[in-house]
Amino acid sequence: MTYKFQLSKWQLIAWSTGLLLSTPLFFLLVESLQGDSEVFTHLWNTVLWDYISNTVLLVLGVGLLSCLIALPLGWLTAYCRFPGKQQFEWALMLPLAMPTYIIAYVYTDLLDYAGPIQITLREWFGWQSPSDYWFFDIRTLPGAIIMIALVLYPYLYLIFKTALREQSFKLVQASQLMGLSAWKSFFKVSLVLSRGAIVAALALISMETMADFATVSYFAVSTLTTAVYDTWFGYYSLTAAAKISGVMLLLLFLALITERFSRRNQAVFERQSSVNSEALYILKGKSAWLATGFCSLILIISFIIPMVVLLKYAITYFDQAWSSEFFSYAWQSLKVAAVVSVVTIVLSVLVVFYQRIAKQANPLIPGRLASTGYALPGTVLAIAVLLPLTLLENTINRILTPYDLDIGLLLTGSLLTIIFAYIVRFYAVAHGAIESSFSRISPSLDMASQSMGKNQGRTLRLVHLPLLRRGLLTAGLLVFIECMKELPAALLLRPFDFESLATHVFQYVSDEQLELASISALFIVVVGFIPLYFINRSMEQRS
């Protein structure tokens, strides 16, 4: 009897979370079904297909490039010893702290026709005009792919490396004994065993890419995200904008189905709880240099150059860029990010735990529902969140009117809306990471715990949570950094007197004067280091 009650409790929690977090999407879909589709038809007949193909190419490009960057990095740092390996291991996470709009701005400045690199080349070779030579044009689709991949690859790197570390070492050792070369072992053992983690990371990267607004709009690459903006604020048609969001969601569900499909029949459990820290391969000579060189190259391009340029701006424009308000902006950003990280982690642990223990049909649905918000680009999300909250607020106000009471804009006029929006948006990030960690805990542990008379709540607390510690930390870190960098939703939802670092920086980026906000931009990046430091320390302690 107790057993049944417990189960329905978990079920209730999971389904409430799933339904609550998918409410905004539901309202948006209802909106998209509203009549008038003249604008949508017009777009369909003119530019929509260009937008769709740009979006698909962008997502595929970023995914592919992230693999080319992150898979070798993850494998090298997890299994090999080479000069600088220990430093690279944490340093390669750093680009995560870099908002895409900052790296895009910096590289545009450097690589533009009017930027220092092309000017120098023209001086060296005596070229006079653009027709004299060819140079990579950064404000293009390939340019956007490179910029976004440089910032998002750490997702894959982090998740892949963690997966490799937690994999049974013996399999790789066995592959070595059977005479497989390092290359072959990488392809035949490591990649195959980590397939689930890789696909999960790629799904995150795809959603993040699809939702990117700042970079593509800065590069004038028209994607579905920019189309939503144009439709909403240009054609003033919420319905058509919601319809375009529907197209985006369709693409997203295709991606998610692919992820599920690739995970079918997959059941690889960790049977050793220790983490592997010693190197399997000790690289020497040329291969050591290659490894160090590759890691350095990625680190320099994705992190060091943008940082140096930001520092240069900050020094040159110090007088204009310094403002005593940084600390208050930073505090506002940190506050929101911390609350959102904790809430999303608690919720996703509960939901993933339900998936694990559920005996009912379709245990995965609550998690899928809750994850849908990740696909919504910031502005769409903002309005999607406002639709149900406004309805709720108005209803409460109507009920209270006879009593001469009024809550005004208690919900939509406060930080609560931003926090709710971020939870909706970033739940999927935490869910993905935690699901992946959970899946590596062998069900035999649950059975053991159960046979010793522990109920499910205690199993979660005493068995799973300690094993999940690293997964939780990774998840929390990812959500935290996302919140720090998030921009479009913050712009639309913030109450009066709320300014985050991102919104502060953006008003200058949007005027192409990042220089004047360079100190705040540095702050965003540096604040992002703090959680990175903790996760790194915890990893070291474990190993």
Add this chain to the structure above:
Amino acid sequence: MKKTLALVVGLIISAPAVATDVVNIYSFRQPFLIKPILDDFTQQTGIKTNVVFAKKGLIERVKREGKHSKADLVLTSNFSALIQLEELKLTQTIDSEQVNKNVPAAFRDGDGQWVALTKRVRNVYSSKERLGPLPELSYEDLAAPEYKGQICTRSGKHPYNLGLVASMIAHHGEVQTKTWLEGVKANLARKPQGNDRAQVKAVKEGLCNLALGNSYYLGKMLQDEAQKPWADAVNINFPNQTNRGSHINVSGAVITKYAKNPENALKLIEYMTDNKAQNMYASLNMEYPVKPGVKLSSLVASWGSFKEDSLPLDEISKYRPLALKLIDEVKFDL
């Protein structure tokens, strides 16, 4: 979980209390552009100003918030936003003798629903070195084959360009404007990108010879050490001087329908249309003041007087949706 809830609730409750003498502003313009003016207003009147800035979506926000909206005032950077606010009935009448005295009738709504604060011209910049000044240039010429591969502009969907395209439709009709847009697109040196400054920079670097841009950008660039060389590389041209005059856009303000501090909002508008603020707009932001007789910055004055397109803004604004459609039809930005 409980702790989290407590934290969340705490955060909401700790939201700052509303002071009595404030005016809450939704601004499409970057705060740093208007900060000196707002600071001085606070100093003069003791009324505190709170600003929420966003480039897009503020109108939707006011609309959704309805009667509970905290916004008293919306500051816009173009006329279509003003007219849209009026059409959505989100405004209230700006009833002030002083405002009517400060702002000529052409630059405020007949029913007092909005008022313009500054004017800006949609100029065409030309390369000093390769083209020199073009006093007879018209917007129509931008489609001429002689300028093939020579024009730079920001996105066609930006309000400044949409305003221009709408004015072309108002003067020439849809069919001719579409042909014109196709011609301009064929003349572009690169896909539309960046802001107005970036186009001037591209002229300096030889990527193009002609660039569309608002008047005040040139002034702002001349003030900036790093950007001065770009600005020095171009001539500013006022198009269509031989016929209807140059296209004018405005920045402006409305008082929201449900403003909680309408008196303070009105005071701010009175202040913003009066000599001191108008002078600041002119000297700090290099814009054209709406109040007649206010001195231009010496730089702006040096560009000389010019003829303005006299077609009323609400007449042009009618064609804005069509302008956007045409931009998409010719795939201007793609």
